[in-house]
Amino acid sequence: MNIKEFLDQDQKKDLLRLLTAGSVDDGKSTLIGRLLFDSKKLYDDQLATLKRDSERVGHAGKDIDYALLLDGLKAEREQGITIDVAYRYFSTKKRKFIIADTPGHEQYTRNMVTGASTANLAIILIDARKGVITQTKRHTFLVSLLGIKHVILAVNKMDLMDYSKDVFDNICNDFKEFVTRLDIPDLHYIPLSALKGDNIIEKSDNMTWYSGKSILELLESIHISSDRNFVDMRYPVQYVLRPTLDFRGFSARVASGVIRKGDTVMVLPSRKTSKVEKIVTYDGELDYAFPPQAVTVTLEDEIDISRGDMLVHTNNIPRVERHFEAMLVWMDETALDKNVQFYIKHTTNSTKASIDLIRYKVDVNTLRKDETEELGLNEIARVLISTNKALYFDPYKKNRNTGSFILIDPVSHNTVAVGMIIDRMSIKDMPLKITKGDEEKIIKGQSLISSEERQNKLNQKGATIWITGLHGSGKNNLAYSLEKSLFDMGATLVLLDGKSVRSGLSRELDFSPADRAEHLRRVAHICRILNDQGIITICSFISPDENIRNQVADIVGRDNFILTYLDADIEYCRSNDKYGLYKKAENGEIVFMPGVDIEYEIPESADITLRANEKPEIVEKVLEHIARKKIFPL
Amino acid sequence: MNYNLTNLRELEAEAIHIIREVAAEFENPVMLYSIGKDSSVMLRLAEKAFYPGKVPFPLMHIDSKWKFKEMIEFRDRYVEENNWKLIVHYNKKGFESGIGPFTHGSKVHTDIMKTQALLAGLDKYGFDAAFGGARRDEEKSRAKERIFSFRDSRHQWDPKIQRPELWDTYNAKVHKGESIRVFPISNWTELDIWQYIRLENIPIVPLYFAKERAIVDINGSLILVDDDRMPKDLRDKAEMKMVRFRTLGCYPLTGAIESNADTIEKIVEEMMTVTVSERTTRVIDFDQEASMEQKKREGYF
Numbered sequence: 001m002n003i004k005e006f007l008d009q010d011q012k013k014d015l016l017r018l019l020t021a022g023s024v025d026d027g028k029s030t031l032i033g034r035l036l037f038d039s040k041k042l043y044d045d046q047l048a049t050l051k052r053d054s055e056r057v058g059h060a061g062k063d064i065d066y067a068l069l070l071d072g073l074k075a076e077r078e079q080g081i082t083i084d085v086a087y088r089y090f091s092t093k094k095r096k097f098i099i100a101d102t103p104g105h106e107q108y109t110r111n112m113v114t115g116a117s118t119a120n121l122a123i124i125l126i127d128a129r130k131g132v133i134t135q136t137k138r139h140t141f142l143v144s145l146l147g148i149k150h151v152i153l154a155v156n157k158m159d160l161m162d163y164s165k166d167v168f169d170n171i172c173n174d175f176k177e178f179v180t181r182l183d184i185p186d187l188h189y190i191p192l193s194a195l196k197g198d199n200i201i202e203k204s205d206n207m208t209w210y211s212g213k214s215i216l217e218l219l220e221s222i223h224i225s226s227d228r229n230f231v232d233m234r235y236p237v238q239y240v241l242r243p244t245l246d247f248r249g250f251s252a253r254v255a256s257g258v259i260r261k262g263d264t265v266m267v268l269p270s271r272k273t274s275k276v277e278k279i280v281t282y283d284g285e286l287d288y289a290f291p292p293q294a295v296t297v298t299l300e301d302e303i304d305i306s307r308g309d310m311l312v313h314t315n316n317i318p319r320v321e322r323h324f325e326a327m328l329v330w331m332d333e334t335a336l337d338k339n340v341q342f343y344i345k346h347t348t349n350s351t352k353a354s355i356d357l358i359r360y361k362v363d364v365n366t367l368r369k370d371e372t373e374e375l376g377l378n379e380i381a382r383v384l385i386s387t388n389k390a391l392y393f394d395p396y397k398k399n400r401n402t403g404s405f406i407l408i409d410p411v412s413h414n415t416v417a418v419g420m421i422i423d424r425m426s427i428k429d430m431p432l433k434i435t436k437g438d439e440e441k442i443i444k445g446q447s448l449i450s451s452e453e454r455q456n457k458l459n460q461k462g463a464t465i466w467i468t469g470l471h472g473s474g475k476n477n478l479a480y481s482l483e484k485s486l487f488d489m490g491a492t493l494v495l496l497d498g499k500s501v502r503s504g505l506s507r508e509l510d511f512s513p514a515d516r517a518e519h520l521r522r523v524a525h526i527c528r529i530l531n532d533q534g535i536i537t538i539c540s541f542i543s544p545d546e547n548i549r550n551q552v553a554d555i556v557g558r559d560n561f562i563l564t565y566l567d568a569d570i571e572y573c574r575s576n577d578k579y580g581l582y583k584k585a586e587n588g589e590i591v592f593m594p595g596v597d598i599e600y601e602i603p604e605s606a607d608i609t610l611r612a613n614e615k616p617e618i619v620e621k622v623l624e625h626i627a628r629k630k631i632f633p634l
Numbered sequence: 635m636n637y638n639l640t641n642l643r644e645l646e647a648e649a650i651h652i653i654r655e656v657a658a659e660f661e662n663p664v665m666l667y668s669i670g671k672d673s674s675v676m677l678r679l680a681e682k683a684f685y686p687g688k689v690p691f692p693l694m695h696i697d698s699k700w701k702f703k704e705m706i707e708f709r710d711r712y713v714e715e716n717n718w719k720l721i722v723h724y725n726k727k728g729f730e731s732g733i734g735p736f737t738h739g740s741k742v743h744t745d746i747m748k749t750q751a752l753l754a755g756l757d758k759y760g761f762d763a764a765f766g767g768a769r770r771d772e773e774k775s776r777a778k779e780r781i782f783s784f785r786d787s788r789h790q791w792d793p794k795i796q797r798p799e800l801w802d803t804y805n806a807k808v809h810k811g812e813s814i815r816v817f818p819i820s821n822w823t824e825l826d827i828w829q830y831i832r833l834e835n836i837p838i839v840p841l842y843f844a845k846e847r848a849i850v851d852i853n854g855s856l857i858l859v860d861d862d863r864m865p866k867d868l869r870d871k872a873e874m875k876m877v878r879f880r881t882l883g884c885y886p887l888t889g890a891i892e893s894n895a896d897t898i899e900k901i902v903e904e905m906m907t908v909t910v911s912e913r914t915t916r917v918i919d920f921d922q923e924a925s926m927e928q929k930k931r932e933g934y935f
Contacts, residue, residue: 003903011829015641084796086777087770089823096641098821110798117800225638239654243687251683253651253802258637282685290637294650294683307658331798345803348658406803413807415797 013091016224017098019115019148021139022125027156031125031194032101035216036090038201085115094220109142109364109378110331113418116146117404120224123152123215128161128191132174138364140175144182145327145380145420147400149227152188154215159193163206181367183397186222190215228291232394233257234318234402235265235311236347241296249280249296250305255347255401256394259297259311260288267303268310268320268392271589274301291401308349310392318392318402320591323514325359325422327396328375328383332409332416336375342416346391346405353407357384382422390510396420454534458492460632462531464556465622468543468603469566470595471581472573473612478566479540481619486536491632493536496523511592517548524555531560536632544594546601562629564622565603568612570595642830646679649818651802652781653683656763656816657690659806663763663816664756667693667720669705670882671838672767675827676819677718678836680765692719694764696755698747699729700884702860708839723755735886736865743884749932753789756813763806763814771823781820787811791931825902832898842901844878844893855889 022028088099100115116122122143126136143151153175161167168191179187190199191207192215198204199214213221234255241249259265263276279286280296289295297311305311312318330336336355344353359382360369375381396403407417455461465482467475476497483495502509505522509515520543527537543549553561573595574582585593594600603609608625610618626632639647656663665680667673680689695709713720725733728746735743756764770777780796782804797805808814819827831838848859850872857864859872864886877890878901895901 003899006906007829007832007899007902010825011642011833012640014638015644084778084793087821088777089771089821091823091825096823114798114800118802228637230637238651239658239684241684241687243684247686249686251654253647280686282682292644292647292651293639294647294654296685343807345805347803348655400801404801404803406798406800406805408805408807413805413809415799415805418798418800 009093010091013094013096014225015096015098016121016219016222017100017119018219019100019102019112019119019122019143020125021102021112021122021143022135022154022156026125026127027194028101028125031123031154031156031192031200031215032088032099034194034197034200035097035099036088038197038216085111092216092220097219109138109380110329112139112142113146113329113331116143116148117418119146119148120227121150121152121219121222122148123154126153126155126171126175128155128157128167128171131171132178134365136175137178137367140179140182140184141362141364141367144184145329147396147420149184150186150188150222150224151184152190152215152218155189155191156194158191158198158207159196163191163198163204165207165209168207168210188212188218190218229256229399229401230258230290231256232316232318232399233259233263233265233311233313234347234392234394234399235259235297236349236392236402237305237307237309237311238348240306247298248302249298250311251294251296252311252348253294254289254291256291256399257313257316258288258290261286264314265299265311266314266317267305268312268317269390270303270305270309272301272303273314274299274303276300308347310347310349312392318394318399320390320392321512321514322387322390322510323356323384323512324391324393325382325384326405326419327362327422328355328381328385328407328417328419330375330377330379330381330417332414333377334409334412334416335377336417341388341410343408343410344385344387344391344405345408346393347402349391351387351389351391352410353385353387355383356386359383383419385419386514388508393421395423397423451532451534455634458534459634460491460534460536461560461630461634462534462536463560463562463626463629463631464527464531464537464539465562465564465626466539466541466543466549466552466556467564467566468541468549468606469612470568470570470573470600471542471593472576473566473568474576474614475540475542475566477614478564478610478618478622479538481616482622483538485619485623486538486626486632489632491536492534493538494530495538495540496526497540498542501526511590513545513592513598516543516592517545520548520552521555524552527556531556542594542600544598544600546604549603562608562625562631563603563606564608564610565606566610566612566618567602572612642826642833645819645822645826646682646830648802648821649676649679650683652804652816652818653680653765655804655806656765656814657684659804660763660814662759662761663691663765664694664721664759664761665689665691665765666752666767667695667709668767668882669695669701669709669839670767671827671831671842672769672819672822674836674838675822675830676765676767677716678830678834679818681716689718692721694721694723694755694759694761696748696752697722697724698743698751698884699724700734700743700747700863700886702839702841702858702882702885702888704841705839705882708837712837721755721759723751723758725751725754734863735884736863740887744887745932747884756789761813762808763816765816765818767819768817769822769824769827770817770820779817779820781817782806783815783817784808785813785815789813791815793931824905828898828902828905832902839882841879841882843896844876844900845896846874847877847890848872849875849877849890856891857888858885858890860885 020028086101090097102112102115124139155168155171172189191210192199198206201216203214235252236255237250237252239251241251261276261279264273266273277298277300279289338355341352341354344351358372361372361379361381362369394402403421405419406415409416467479469475479495486493501523506519509519530537584590585596592598725747733743733746768776780799784797849856850868859869876894878893879890895904
């Protein structure tokens with residue numbers, strides 16, 4: 001082969017990124033040194049330096065200390081440990097490789113997670129003399145957490161165990177038992193001796209009982225191109241190009257799926273649609289683009305799009321929400337402070353985020369889940385996160401690019417944590433807890449006016465008339481009629497409804513279950529304050545969730561809370577739907593519409609149940625109830 | 635449908651993504667241009683990132699005033715032909731007081747004319763992000779450097795408190811005065827660079843190709859007689875040799891190698907067979923143990 005042919009072949013090779021996990025004692029650096037050395041990558045002068053250094057500070061006796069080649073920084077060299085991620089490069093006839101070399105020590109989980117985030121494959125190294133130890137389990141857990149699909153369990157130092165098949169089999173069995181609890185689709189087991197070169201490049205004669213490939217053969221042949229998600233098209237706009245008045249291009253790296261010329265695409269968050277006009281690159285236009293290509297797209301229609309927006313196919317939309325659960329790895333020396341609002345960076349989108357709840361912490365050594373309120377360096381927990389504006393995401397398992405994020409401290413600007421979003425949750429699992437229960441401490445000033453004095457002056461008792469029912473059931477009509485009647489009779493009252501509260505107090509909240517819960521929590525607290533002052537509140541909210549209504553009642557105070565259910569069939573509601581919301585919900589233009597895509601839970605024990613209609617007698621019924629309860633008049 | 639990318643195209647896409655990310659997130663980025671082959675590749679990647687638009691940031695060349703003449707000629711021509719916005723910055727005081735490698739030694743020269751000049755240049759224009767063409771396979775301490783490498787307000791690098799960097803999600807947050815050095819071709823090897831230059835027909839300084847040149851052997855380094863600032867007694871020892879340069883910098887500090895490789899193919903062939911890693915032709919690395927790490931801590935790339 002001449003050099004031209006070599007180059008032509010070389011430039012067509014694909015790239016495999018791999019992670020090596022194991023401790024210094026497992027011979028990890030020796031293994032990497034071997035791969036580099038034996039694949040002829042080690043240049044003569046690097047080797048000369050190595051020999052010189054080995055004699056001075058080496059830990060390998062008279063042999064070449066391959067570890068010295070890998071441990072870059074001065075401080076680390078003196079301590080004889082690797083303390084960060086180092087990247088190494090080598091290539092064979094078939095492939096190019098990038099090795100992320102990460103340390104195995106407990107305190108450096110963050111480095112391993114860093115190395116694993118870009119890897120296609122992980123080599124987990126075991127010392128044949130020690131077998132599966134705590135550290136092995138930790139590494140394997142992290143590898144599975146970061147979604148690495150291919151794992152090689154490399155049982156090293158077989159030379160010290162007489163190349164025994166039994167030793168190898170026992171270790172593999174121990175490992176298998178443990179690994180079934182984790183999600184790793186492609187597992188391989190190799191016995192080797194990095195020091196002696198057994199099963200590194202070629203199959204070893206010392207272990208004829210082993211029928212698999214050498215580690216290099218395996219690295220060269222594992223199929224990785226189908227690991228990428230080519231199904232769910234996600235195009236997170238990174239940069240808007242406007243070189244001339246008539247060119248508006250949206251540059252991005254395709255995160256997943258395939259975007260084609262002529263595709264109908266939807267822009268998130270505006271939900272406007274258009275068609276892909278052109279896919280532009282410096283090297284000419286393309287008919288389609290796929291991950292990880294970085295291209296520029298133009299659309300047929302002029303739509304306002306900026307960095308952080310996402311193009312998707314109209315029939316395959318990611319979750320668009322402000323709340324999600326994630327596995328979070330804490331990476332900072334300073335422990336999590338739940339009162340801090342962090343910056344969150346997710347694809348090209350940035351906003352602020354807070355951690356509402358730590359569900360549990362995972363002990364990486366035992367995989368035990370423990371309840372906790374704290375999260376410190378190198379700890380991993382399942383948490384609930386709320387962001388200030390909606391993100392467009394998929395679960396990490398399905399989509400590494402749209403399922404991952406980083407948290408940045410607002411003061412130090414350090415990357416303090418990284419997260420992987422968990423699979424779609426049912427609405428039941430969403431954060432619907434709005435009362436704090438026992439924890440709550442009521443801190444109140446001591447008013448000089450007693451409630452009795454207030455009641456006597458106003459001739460009424462503070463209470464909340466909470467009207468629930470589907471959109472279009474006539475809640476607002478009932479509320480306004482009731483307000484007018486009570487006002488005419490001399491009552492002092494305040495009316496709260498969705499429009500009045502959402503236009504100001506809850507203006508940043510959307511209609512997702514979690515935001516709806518927060519919205520109603522605010523309303524409940526206003527009612528409580530007003531009721532305390534002796535004022536009657538009339539509330540008109542769909543409030544579809546029984547659990548939330550109960551918590552609202554708790555906040556307001558059960559004694560002052562009158563739950564009024566306006567019972568109406570969906571057809572009746574549709575015919576009363578002035579804004580056409582039902583139609584929009586059925587067309588998918590809006591989501592979280594009670595009675596359409598989320599359930600409206602009928603109250604189990606309403607104080608008043610009314611069959612929806614236009615007649616004034618339903619107002620009378622409520623008035624009767626109020627009088628009977630001696631709310632107004634006293 | 636083929637959904638496979640070759641390793642070069644994958645590296646290219648990664649670099650374009652990084653370059654765009656910087657342009658989007660920083661107020662005032664700059665691309666440091668060293669005129670070398672890695673810089674030339676980086677420039678092409680920047681053009682690709684913003685095509686059909688123009689690259690939205692300037693280039694800055696830190697001129698130590700001791701660069702090869704051919705480098706400066708190449709720079710001026712290339713920049714003009716391609717309409718780049720170029721800032722040339724040098725240490726005026728150092729230059730006027732005659733700092734140079736022959737008189738002051740490589741350490742003082744590098745510190746004053748390169749490191750100090752770079753820091754002053756960055757400060758002068760208030761750049762909050764600076765692209766560099768460093769690669770992780772060049773040198774041990776670079777193997778651990780992030781793609782977005784944080785520098786404090788004195789431009790210093792602390793390898794112990796590097797920000798975690800995961801996936802392709804880069805943390806671009808800095809306070810006023812702090813900055814980020816960005817290395818879009820971190821994951822490229824020397825061979826990748828040559829492959830890309832070949833594939834893309836990227837123009838490079840002719841010094842990379844073998845030619846008969848006037849050379850003096852100074853302590854084992856083959857130094858080109860580029861001008862008469864080289865002391866006369868050394869110049870008198872010059873011989874014509876068929877040589878080329880694997881890296882380019884200040885001519886008295888950059889050793890040539892004897893070679894007949896006058897095409898990219900021949901260079902690669904030579905690289906694959908006779909193997910000496912590329913930075914050994916740079917005199918500055920040998921000043922002290924772990925010297926690159928030291929320089930990086932002080933703010934040098």
